[in-house]
Amino acid sequence: AQTVTQSQPEMSVQEAETVTLSCTYDTSESDYYLFWYKQPPSRQMILVIRQEAYKQQNATENRFSVNFQKAAKSFSLKISDSQLGDAAMYFCAYKETGANNLFFGTGTRLTVIP
């Protein structure tokens, strides 16, 4: 079964600094998708960034970028110029191509210090 591991239950970062959240996953598939979701206190899961496994180029979305290492099954999220609004739970998620469900990690709580 696919598993997603986030080994950092909590992280903190100074405002305007950079922080990296870690995620590893286990799969025997070669074609899949990886996601980072943000869950603020409002509880809604918000898609931050998405990576297609067949693409070697790392995805970027403004201040958010990933380091995707397919052979190592690693998918870290880098947040640059951290803002107070970035404070939230961050979940890494995996989805096989054509499958109907996401597998989530246990999350990392990010605190942004003013």
Added chain:
Amino acid sequence: ETGVTQSPTHLIKTRGQQVTLRCSSQSGHNTVSWYQQALGQGPQFIFQYYREEENGRGNFPPRFSGLQFPNYSSELNVNALELDDSALYLCASSPHVGESYGYTFGSGTRLTVV
């Protein structure tokens, strides 16, 4: 364009009772998935509905059941509630089955079983 809306936002039930949670999918989305998020955990897939039929199910017992209506809205029903059913229940919609561009989540229903 409205997002995913869920009702109620909070609910308290007694062990052994039955509960119905409701979800209205985002406009244009025909697929609805339900996830259970226990405290301190990542969401776990319960099931998905497409064209008013169940389209995949996670490791949840039959007392978890659902419906999808012609307008693509959905219900999650849980019978014979147990204390461990206490969780945040998230609904997610997508424009296509097997969608790989991420899902749009609602803000969830917090269910407490006492």
